[in-house]
Amino acid sequence: MDVLQLHPHGYCLGVRAAIDLALQAKKDHPSSNVYLLGLLVHNEEAVAELEKAGLIPLDERKKDLLSYLLDMQEGDVVVFSAHGHPSAYDDLAKAKGLICVDATCRYVKENLEAGKETKGSLLYIGVAGHLESEAFLANNPDSGFYDVKSHTGDLLRLKGKKETPTIITQTTLSGDEIEEAMDDIRVFFPDATISKERCHSTSLRQKAVAFLPSDVDALIVLGSKRSNNSVKLYELGLSMDKETYLCLGLEDVKELNLKGKRRVALCSGASTSDATFDAVLSYLRSV
């Protein structure tokens, strides 16, 4: 089968750096418990690999992160995820005698710093409940929030402040999500603009899908249902009336009925490894 590889694919810079930091932490502290506070990457295969290396992932959907942190013992190592975390956790970890490793992605850090430096009113556009949104709002408690899933936000409350807010967005939103949010926001603040660009790793992947050649019969997105940016790529494919599949890895792809397809495009979310991408690529080329 003819396979069109979309670029970029495999781990993004932030995920790669976070995994390297976590593995190094285990090497540096081989006899300590090394906890990943919140899934370091939203990909089950990647998390399983980290477990194999002796790391202990703590899933934010099973218990809240603060409770996990409170359960840790002096000398334990805590790796904060690429999505950022409330700064109060640093103080708590220090007070408990934990060893901290901060894997916050540099783009997420830039957003957190921009929020801190903002003097006037602030509005964050994101996905409610996502670790990155939660970290931003915890570190900027006066910020308003607009949720791109429910299309609701603190617009009326901010309107009372009579100034156009500085707007910061979650790094992995799609261009469409941001535009729709801005349409709503401009009803209240006609001159509102975004103060910072999205992460390029995400926007370039979305652009590659948006400009798929017409002779592609189907699109396969490699990523987890828990990965916001992978789900976005999947939804984008569907919105273009392309036959689109979201698969975690090779086993899922083997289940697909691709009979009659002459050309398939393959892309991945930012938390899918190069090894998974390459394994699927060689499989598809062989069928």
Ligand code: SF4
């Ligand atoms: S998707 Fe972008 S912001 Fe998120 S971890 Fe990767 S590089 Fe950082």
